[in-house]
Amino acid sequence: MTNFSDPFEALFAIQRALDARKASDWMGSSTTGMGSFPPINIFQQGDDYVAIVELPGVDKKDLGIDVKENTIRISGKKTITYDEGASVHRRERVWGVFDRTLSVPIQIDPDAVKAEYRDGVLALFIPRAESDKPRTIKIN
Amino acid sequence: MASQPELPVQQKREVEKKPESTIPSRTFLPITDIFETDQALTVILEMPGVDKEKVDVNVENDILTIEGRIDYSKYEGLQPVYTEYNIGHYVRTFQISSKLEQGKISAELKDGVMTLVLPKAEKAKPRKIKVN
Numbered sequence: 001m002t003n004f005s006d007p008f009e010a011l012f013a014i015q016r017a018l019d020a021r022k023a024s025d026w027m028g029s030s031t032t033g034m035g036s037f038p039p040i041n042i043f044q045q046g047d048d049y050v051a052i053v054e055l056p057g058v059d060k061k062d063l064g065i066d067v068k069e070n071t072i073r074i075s076g077k078k079t080i081t082y083d084e085g086a087s088v089h090r091r092e093r094v095w096g097v098f099d100r101t102l103s104v105p106i107q108i109d110p111d112a113v114k115a116e117y118r119d120g121v122l123a124l125f126i127p128r129a130e131s132d133k134p135r136t137i138k139i140n
Numbered sequence: 141m142a143s144q145p146e147l148p149v150q151q152k153r154e155v156e157k158k159p160e161s162t163i164p165s166r167t168f169l170p171i172t173d174i175f176e177t178d179q180a181l182t183v184i185l186e187m188p189g190v191d192k193e194k195v196d197v198n199v200e201n202d203i204l205t206i207e208g209r210i211d212y213s214k215y216e217g218l219q220p221v222y223t224e225y226n227i228g229h230y231v232r233t234f235q236i237s238s239k240l241e242q243g244k245i246s247a248e249l250k251d252g253v254m255t256l257v258l259p260k261a262e263k264a265k266p267r268k269i270k271v272n
Binding site for chain 2: 119121
């Protein structure tokens, strides 16, 4: 291995994971809205999980997150306003309502889920429930 | 609620690079809207995850370049287990007309969306001609 740090390791890890996505059964068939808006990446951080969701242009007050058992619901609306009388040259952005439910295949602690929204990116910190964590058994 | 259409996911388009970069990073084209009023041309670009300190807007030889960089350090120590989208920097360039006041471009970044307002030069604004 090389000695200098590689800032792209995280990126490559995502790309490898994307390539392996078809083979991954982490979510199984449990996500009810696979392929729908908003796109979600899920990472493992020690025992816990982090879901990172891209929602550019969505106002924080138009975003709702509900957690029940191991299910997380992300819903809201994205609105775009144009000046009146403007002529449109290029229109690539889309807007509308979204409602997506995510069921993670682990036991989570619903009260401890934290959400952070910044620069159009939602980060959900999903702690694994204490009862779900693996225990090391000491051999006498 | 039912009357509004459900949002589709937009796949990121990768930039076709002319000069090759020395570092192996991916760059995407921000999703962009452009509209024009009598006063100005407005360019709106979606760059989720880009901090306002990490944006460069440049005008050179009538070429407007918008560049936004992602902070990869936030992903340190995270192991992907399930992924649906790729991350990378954003860059997009537009040929702009000299009829725009290139020195008066204003930019604002909110919720990962950048709004650039390019005011029109006085001579390019429409004039009402009074008929005597």
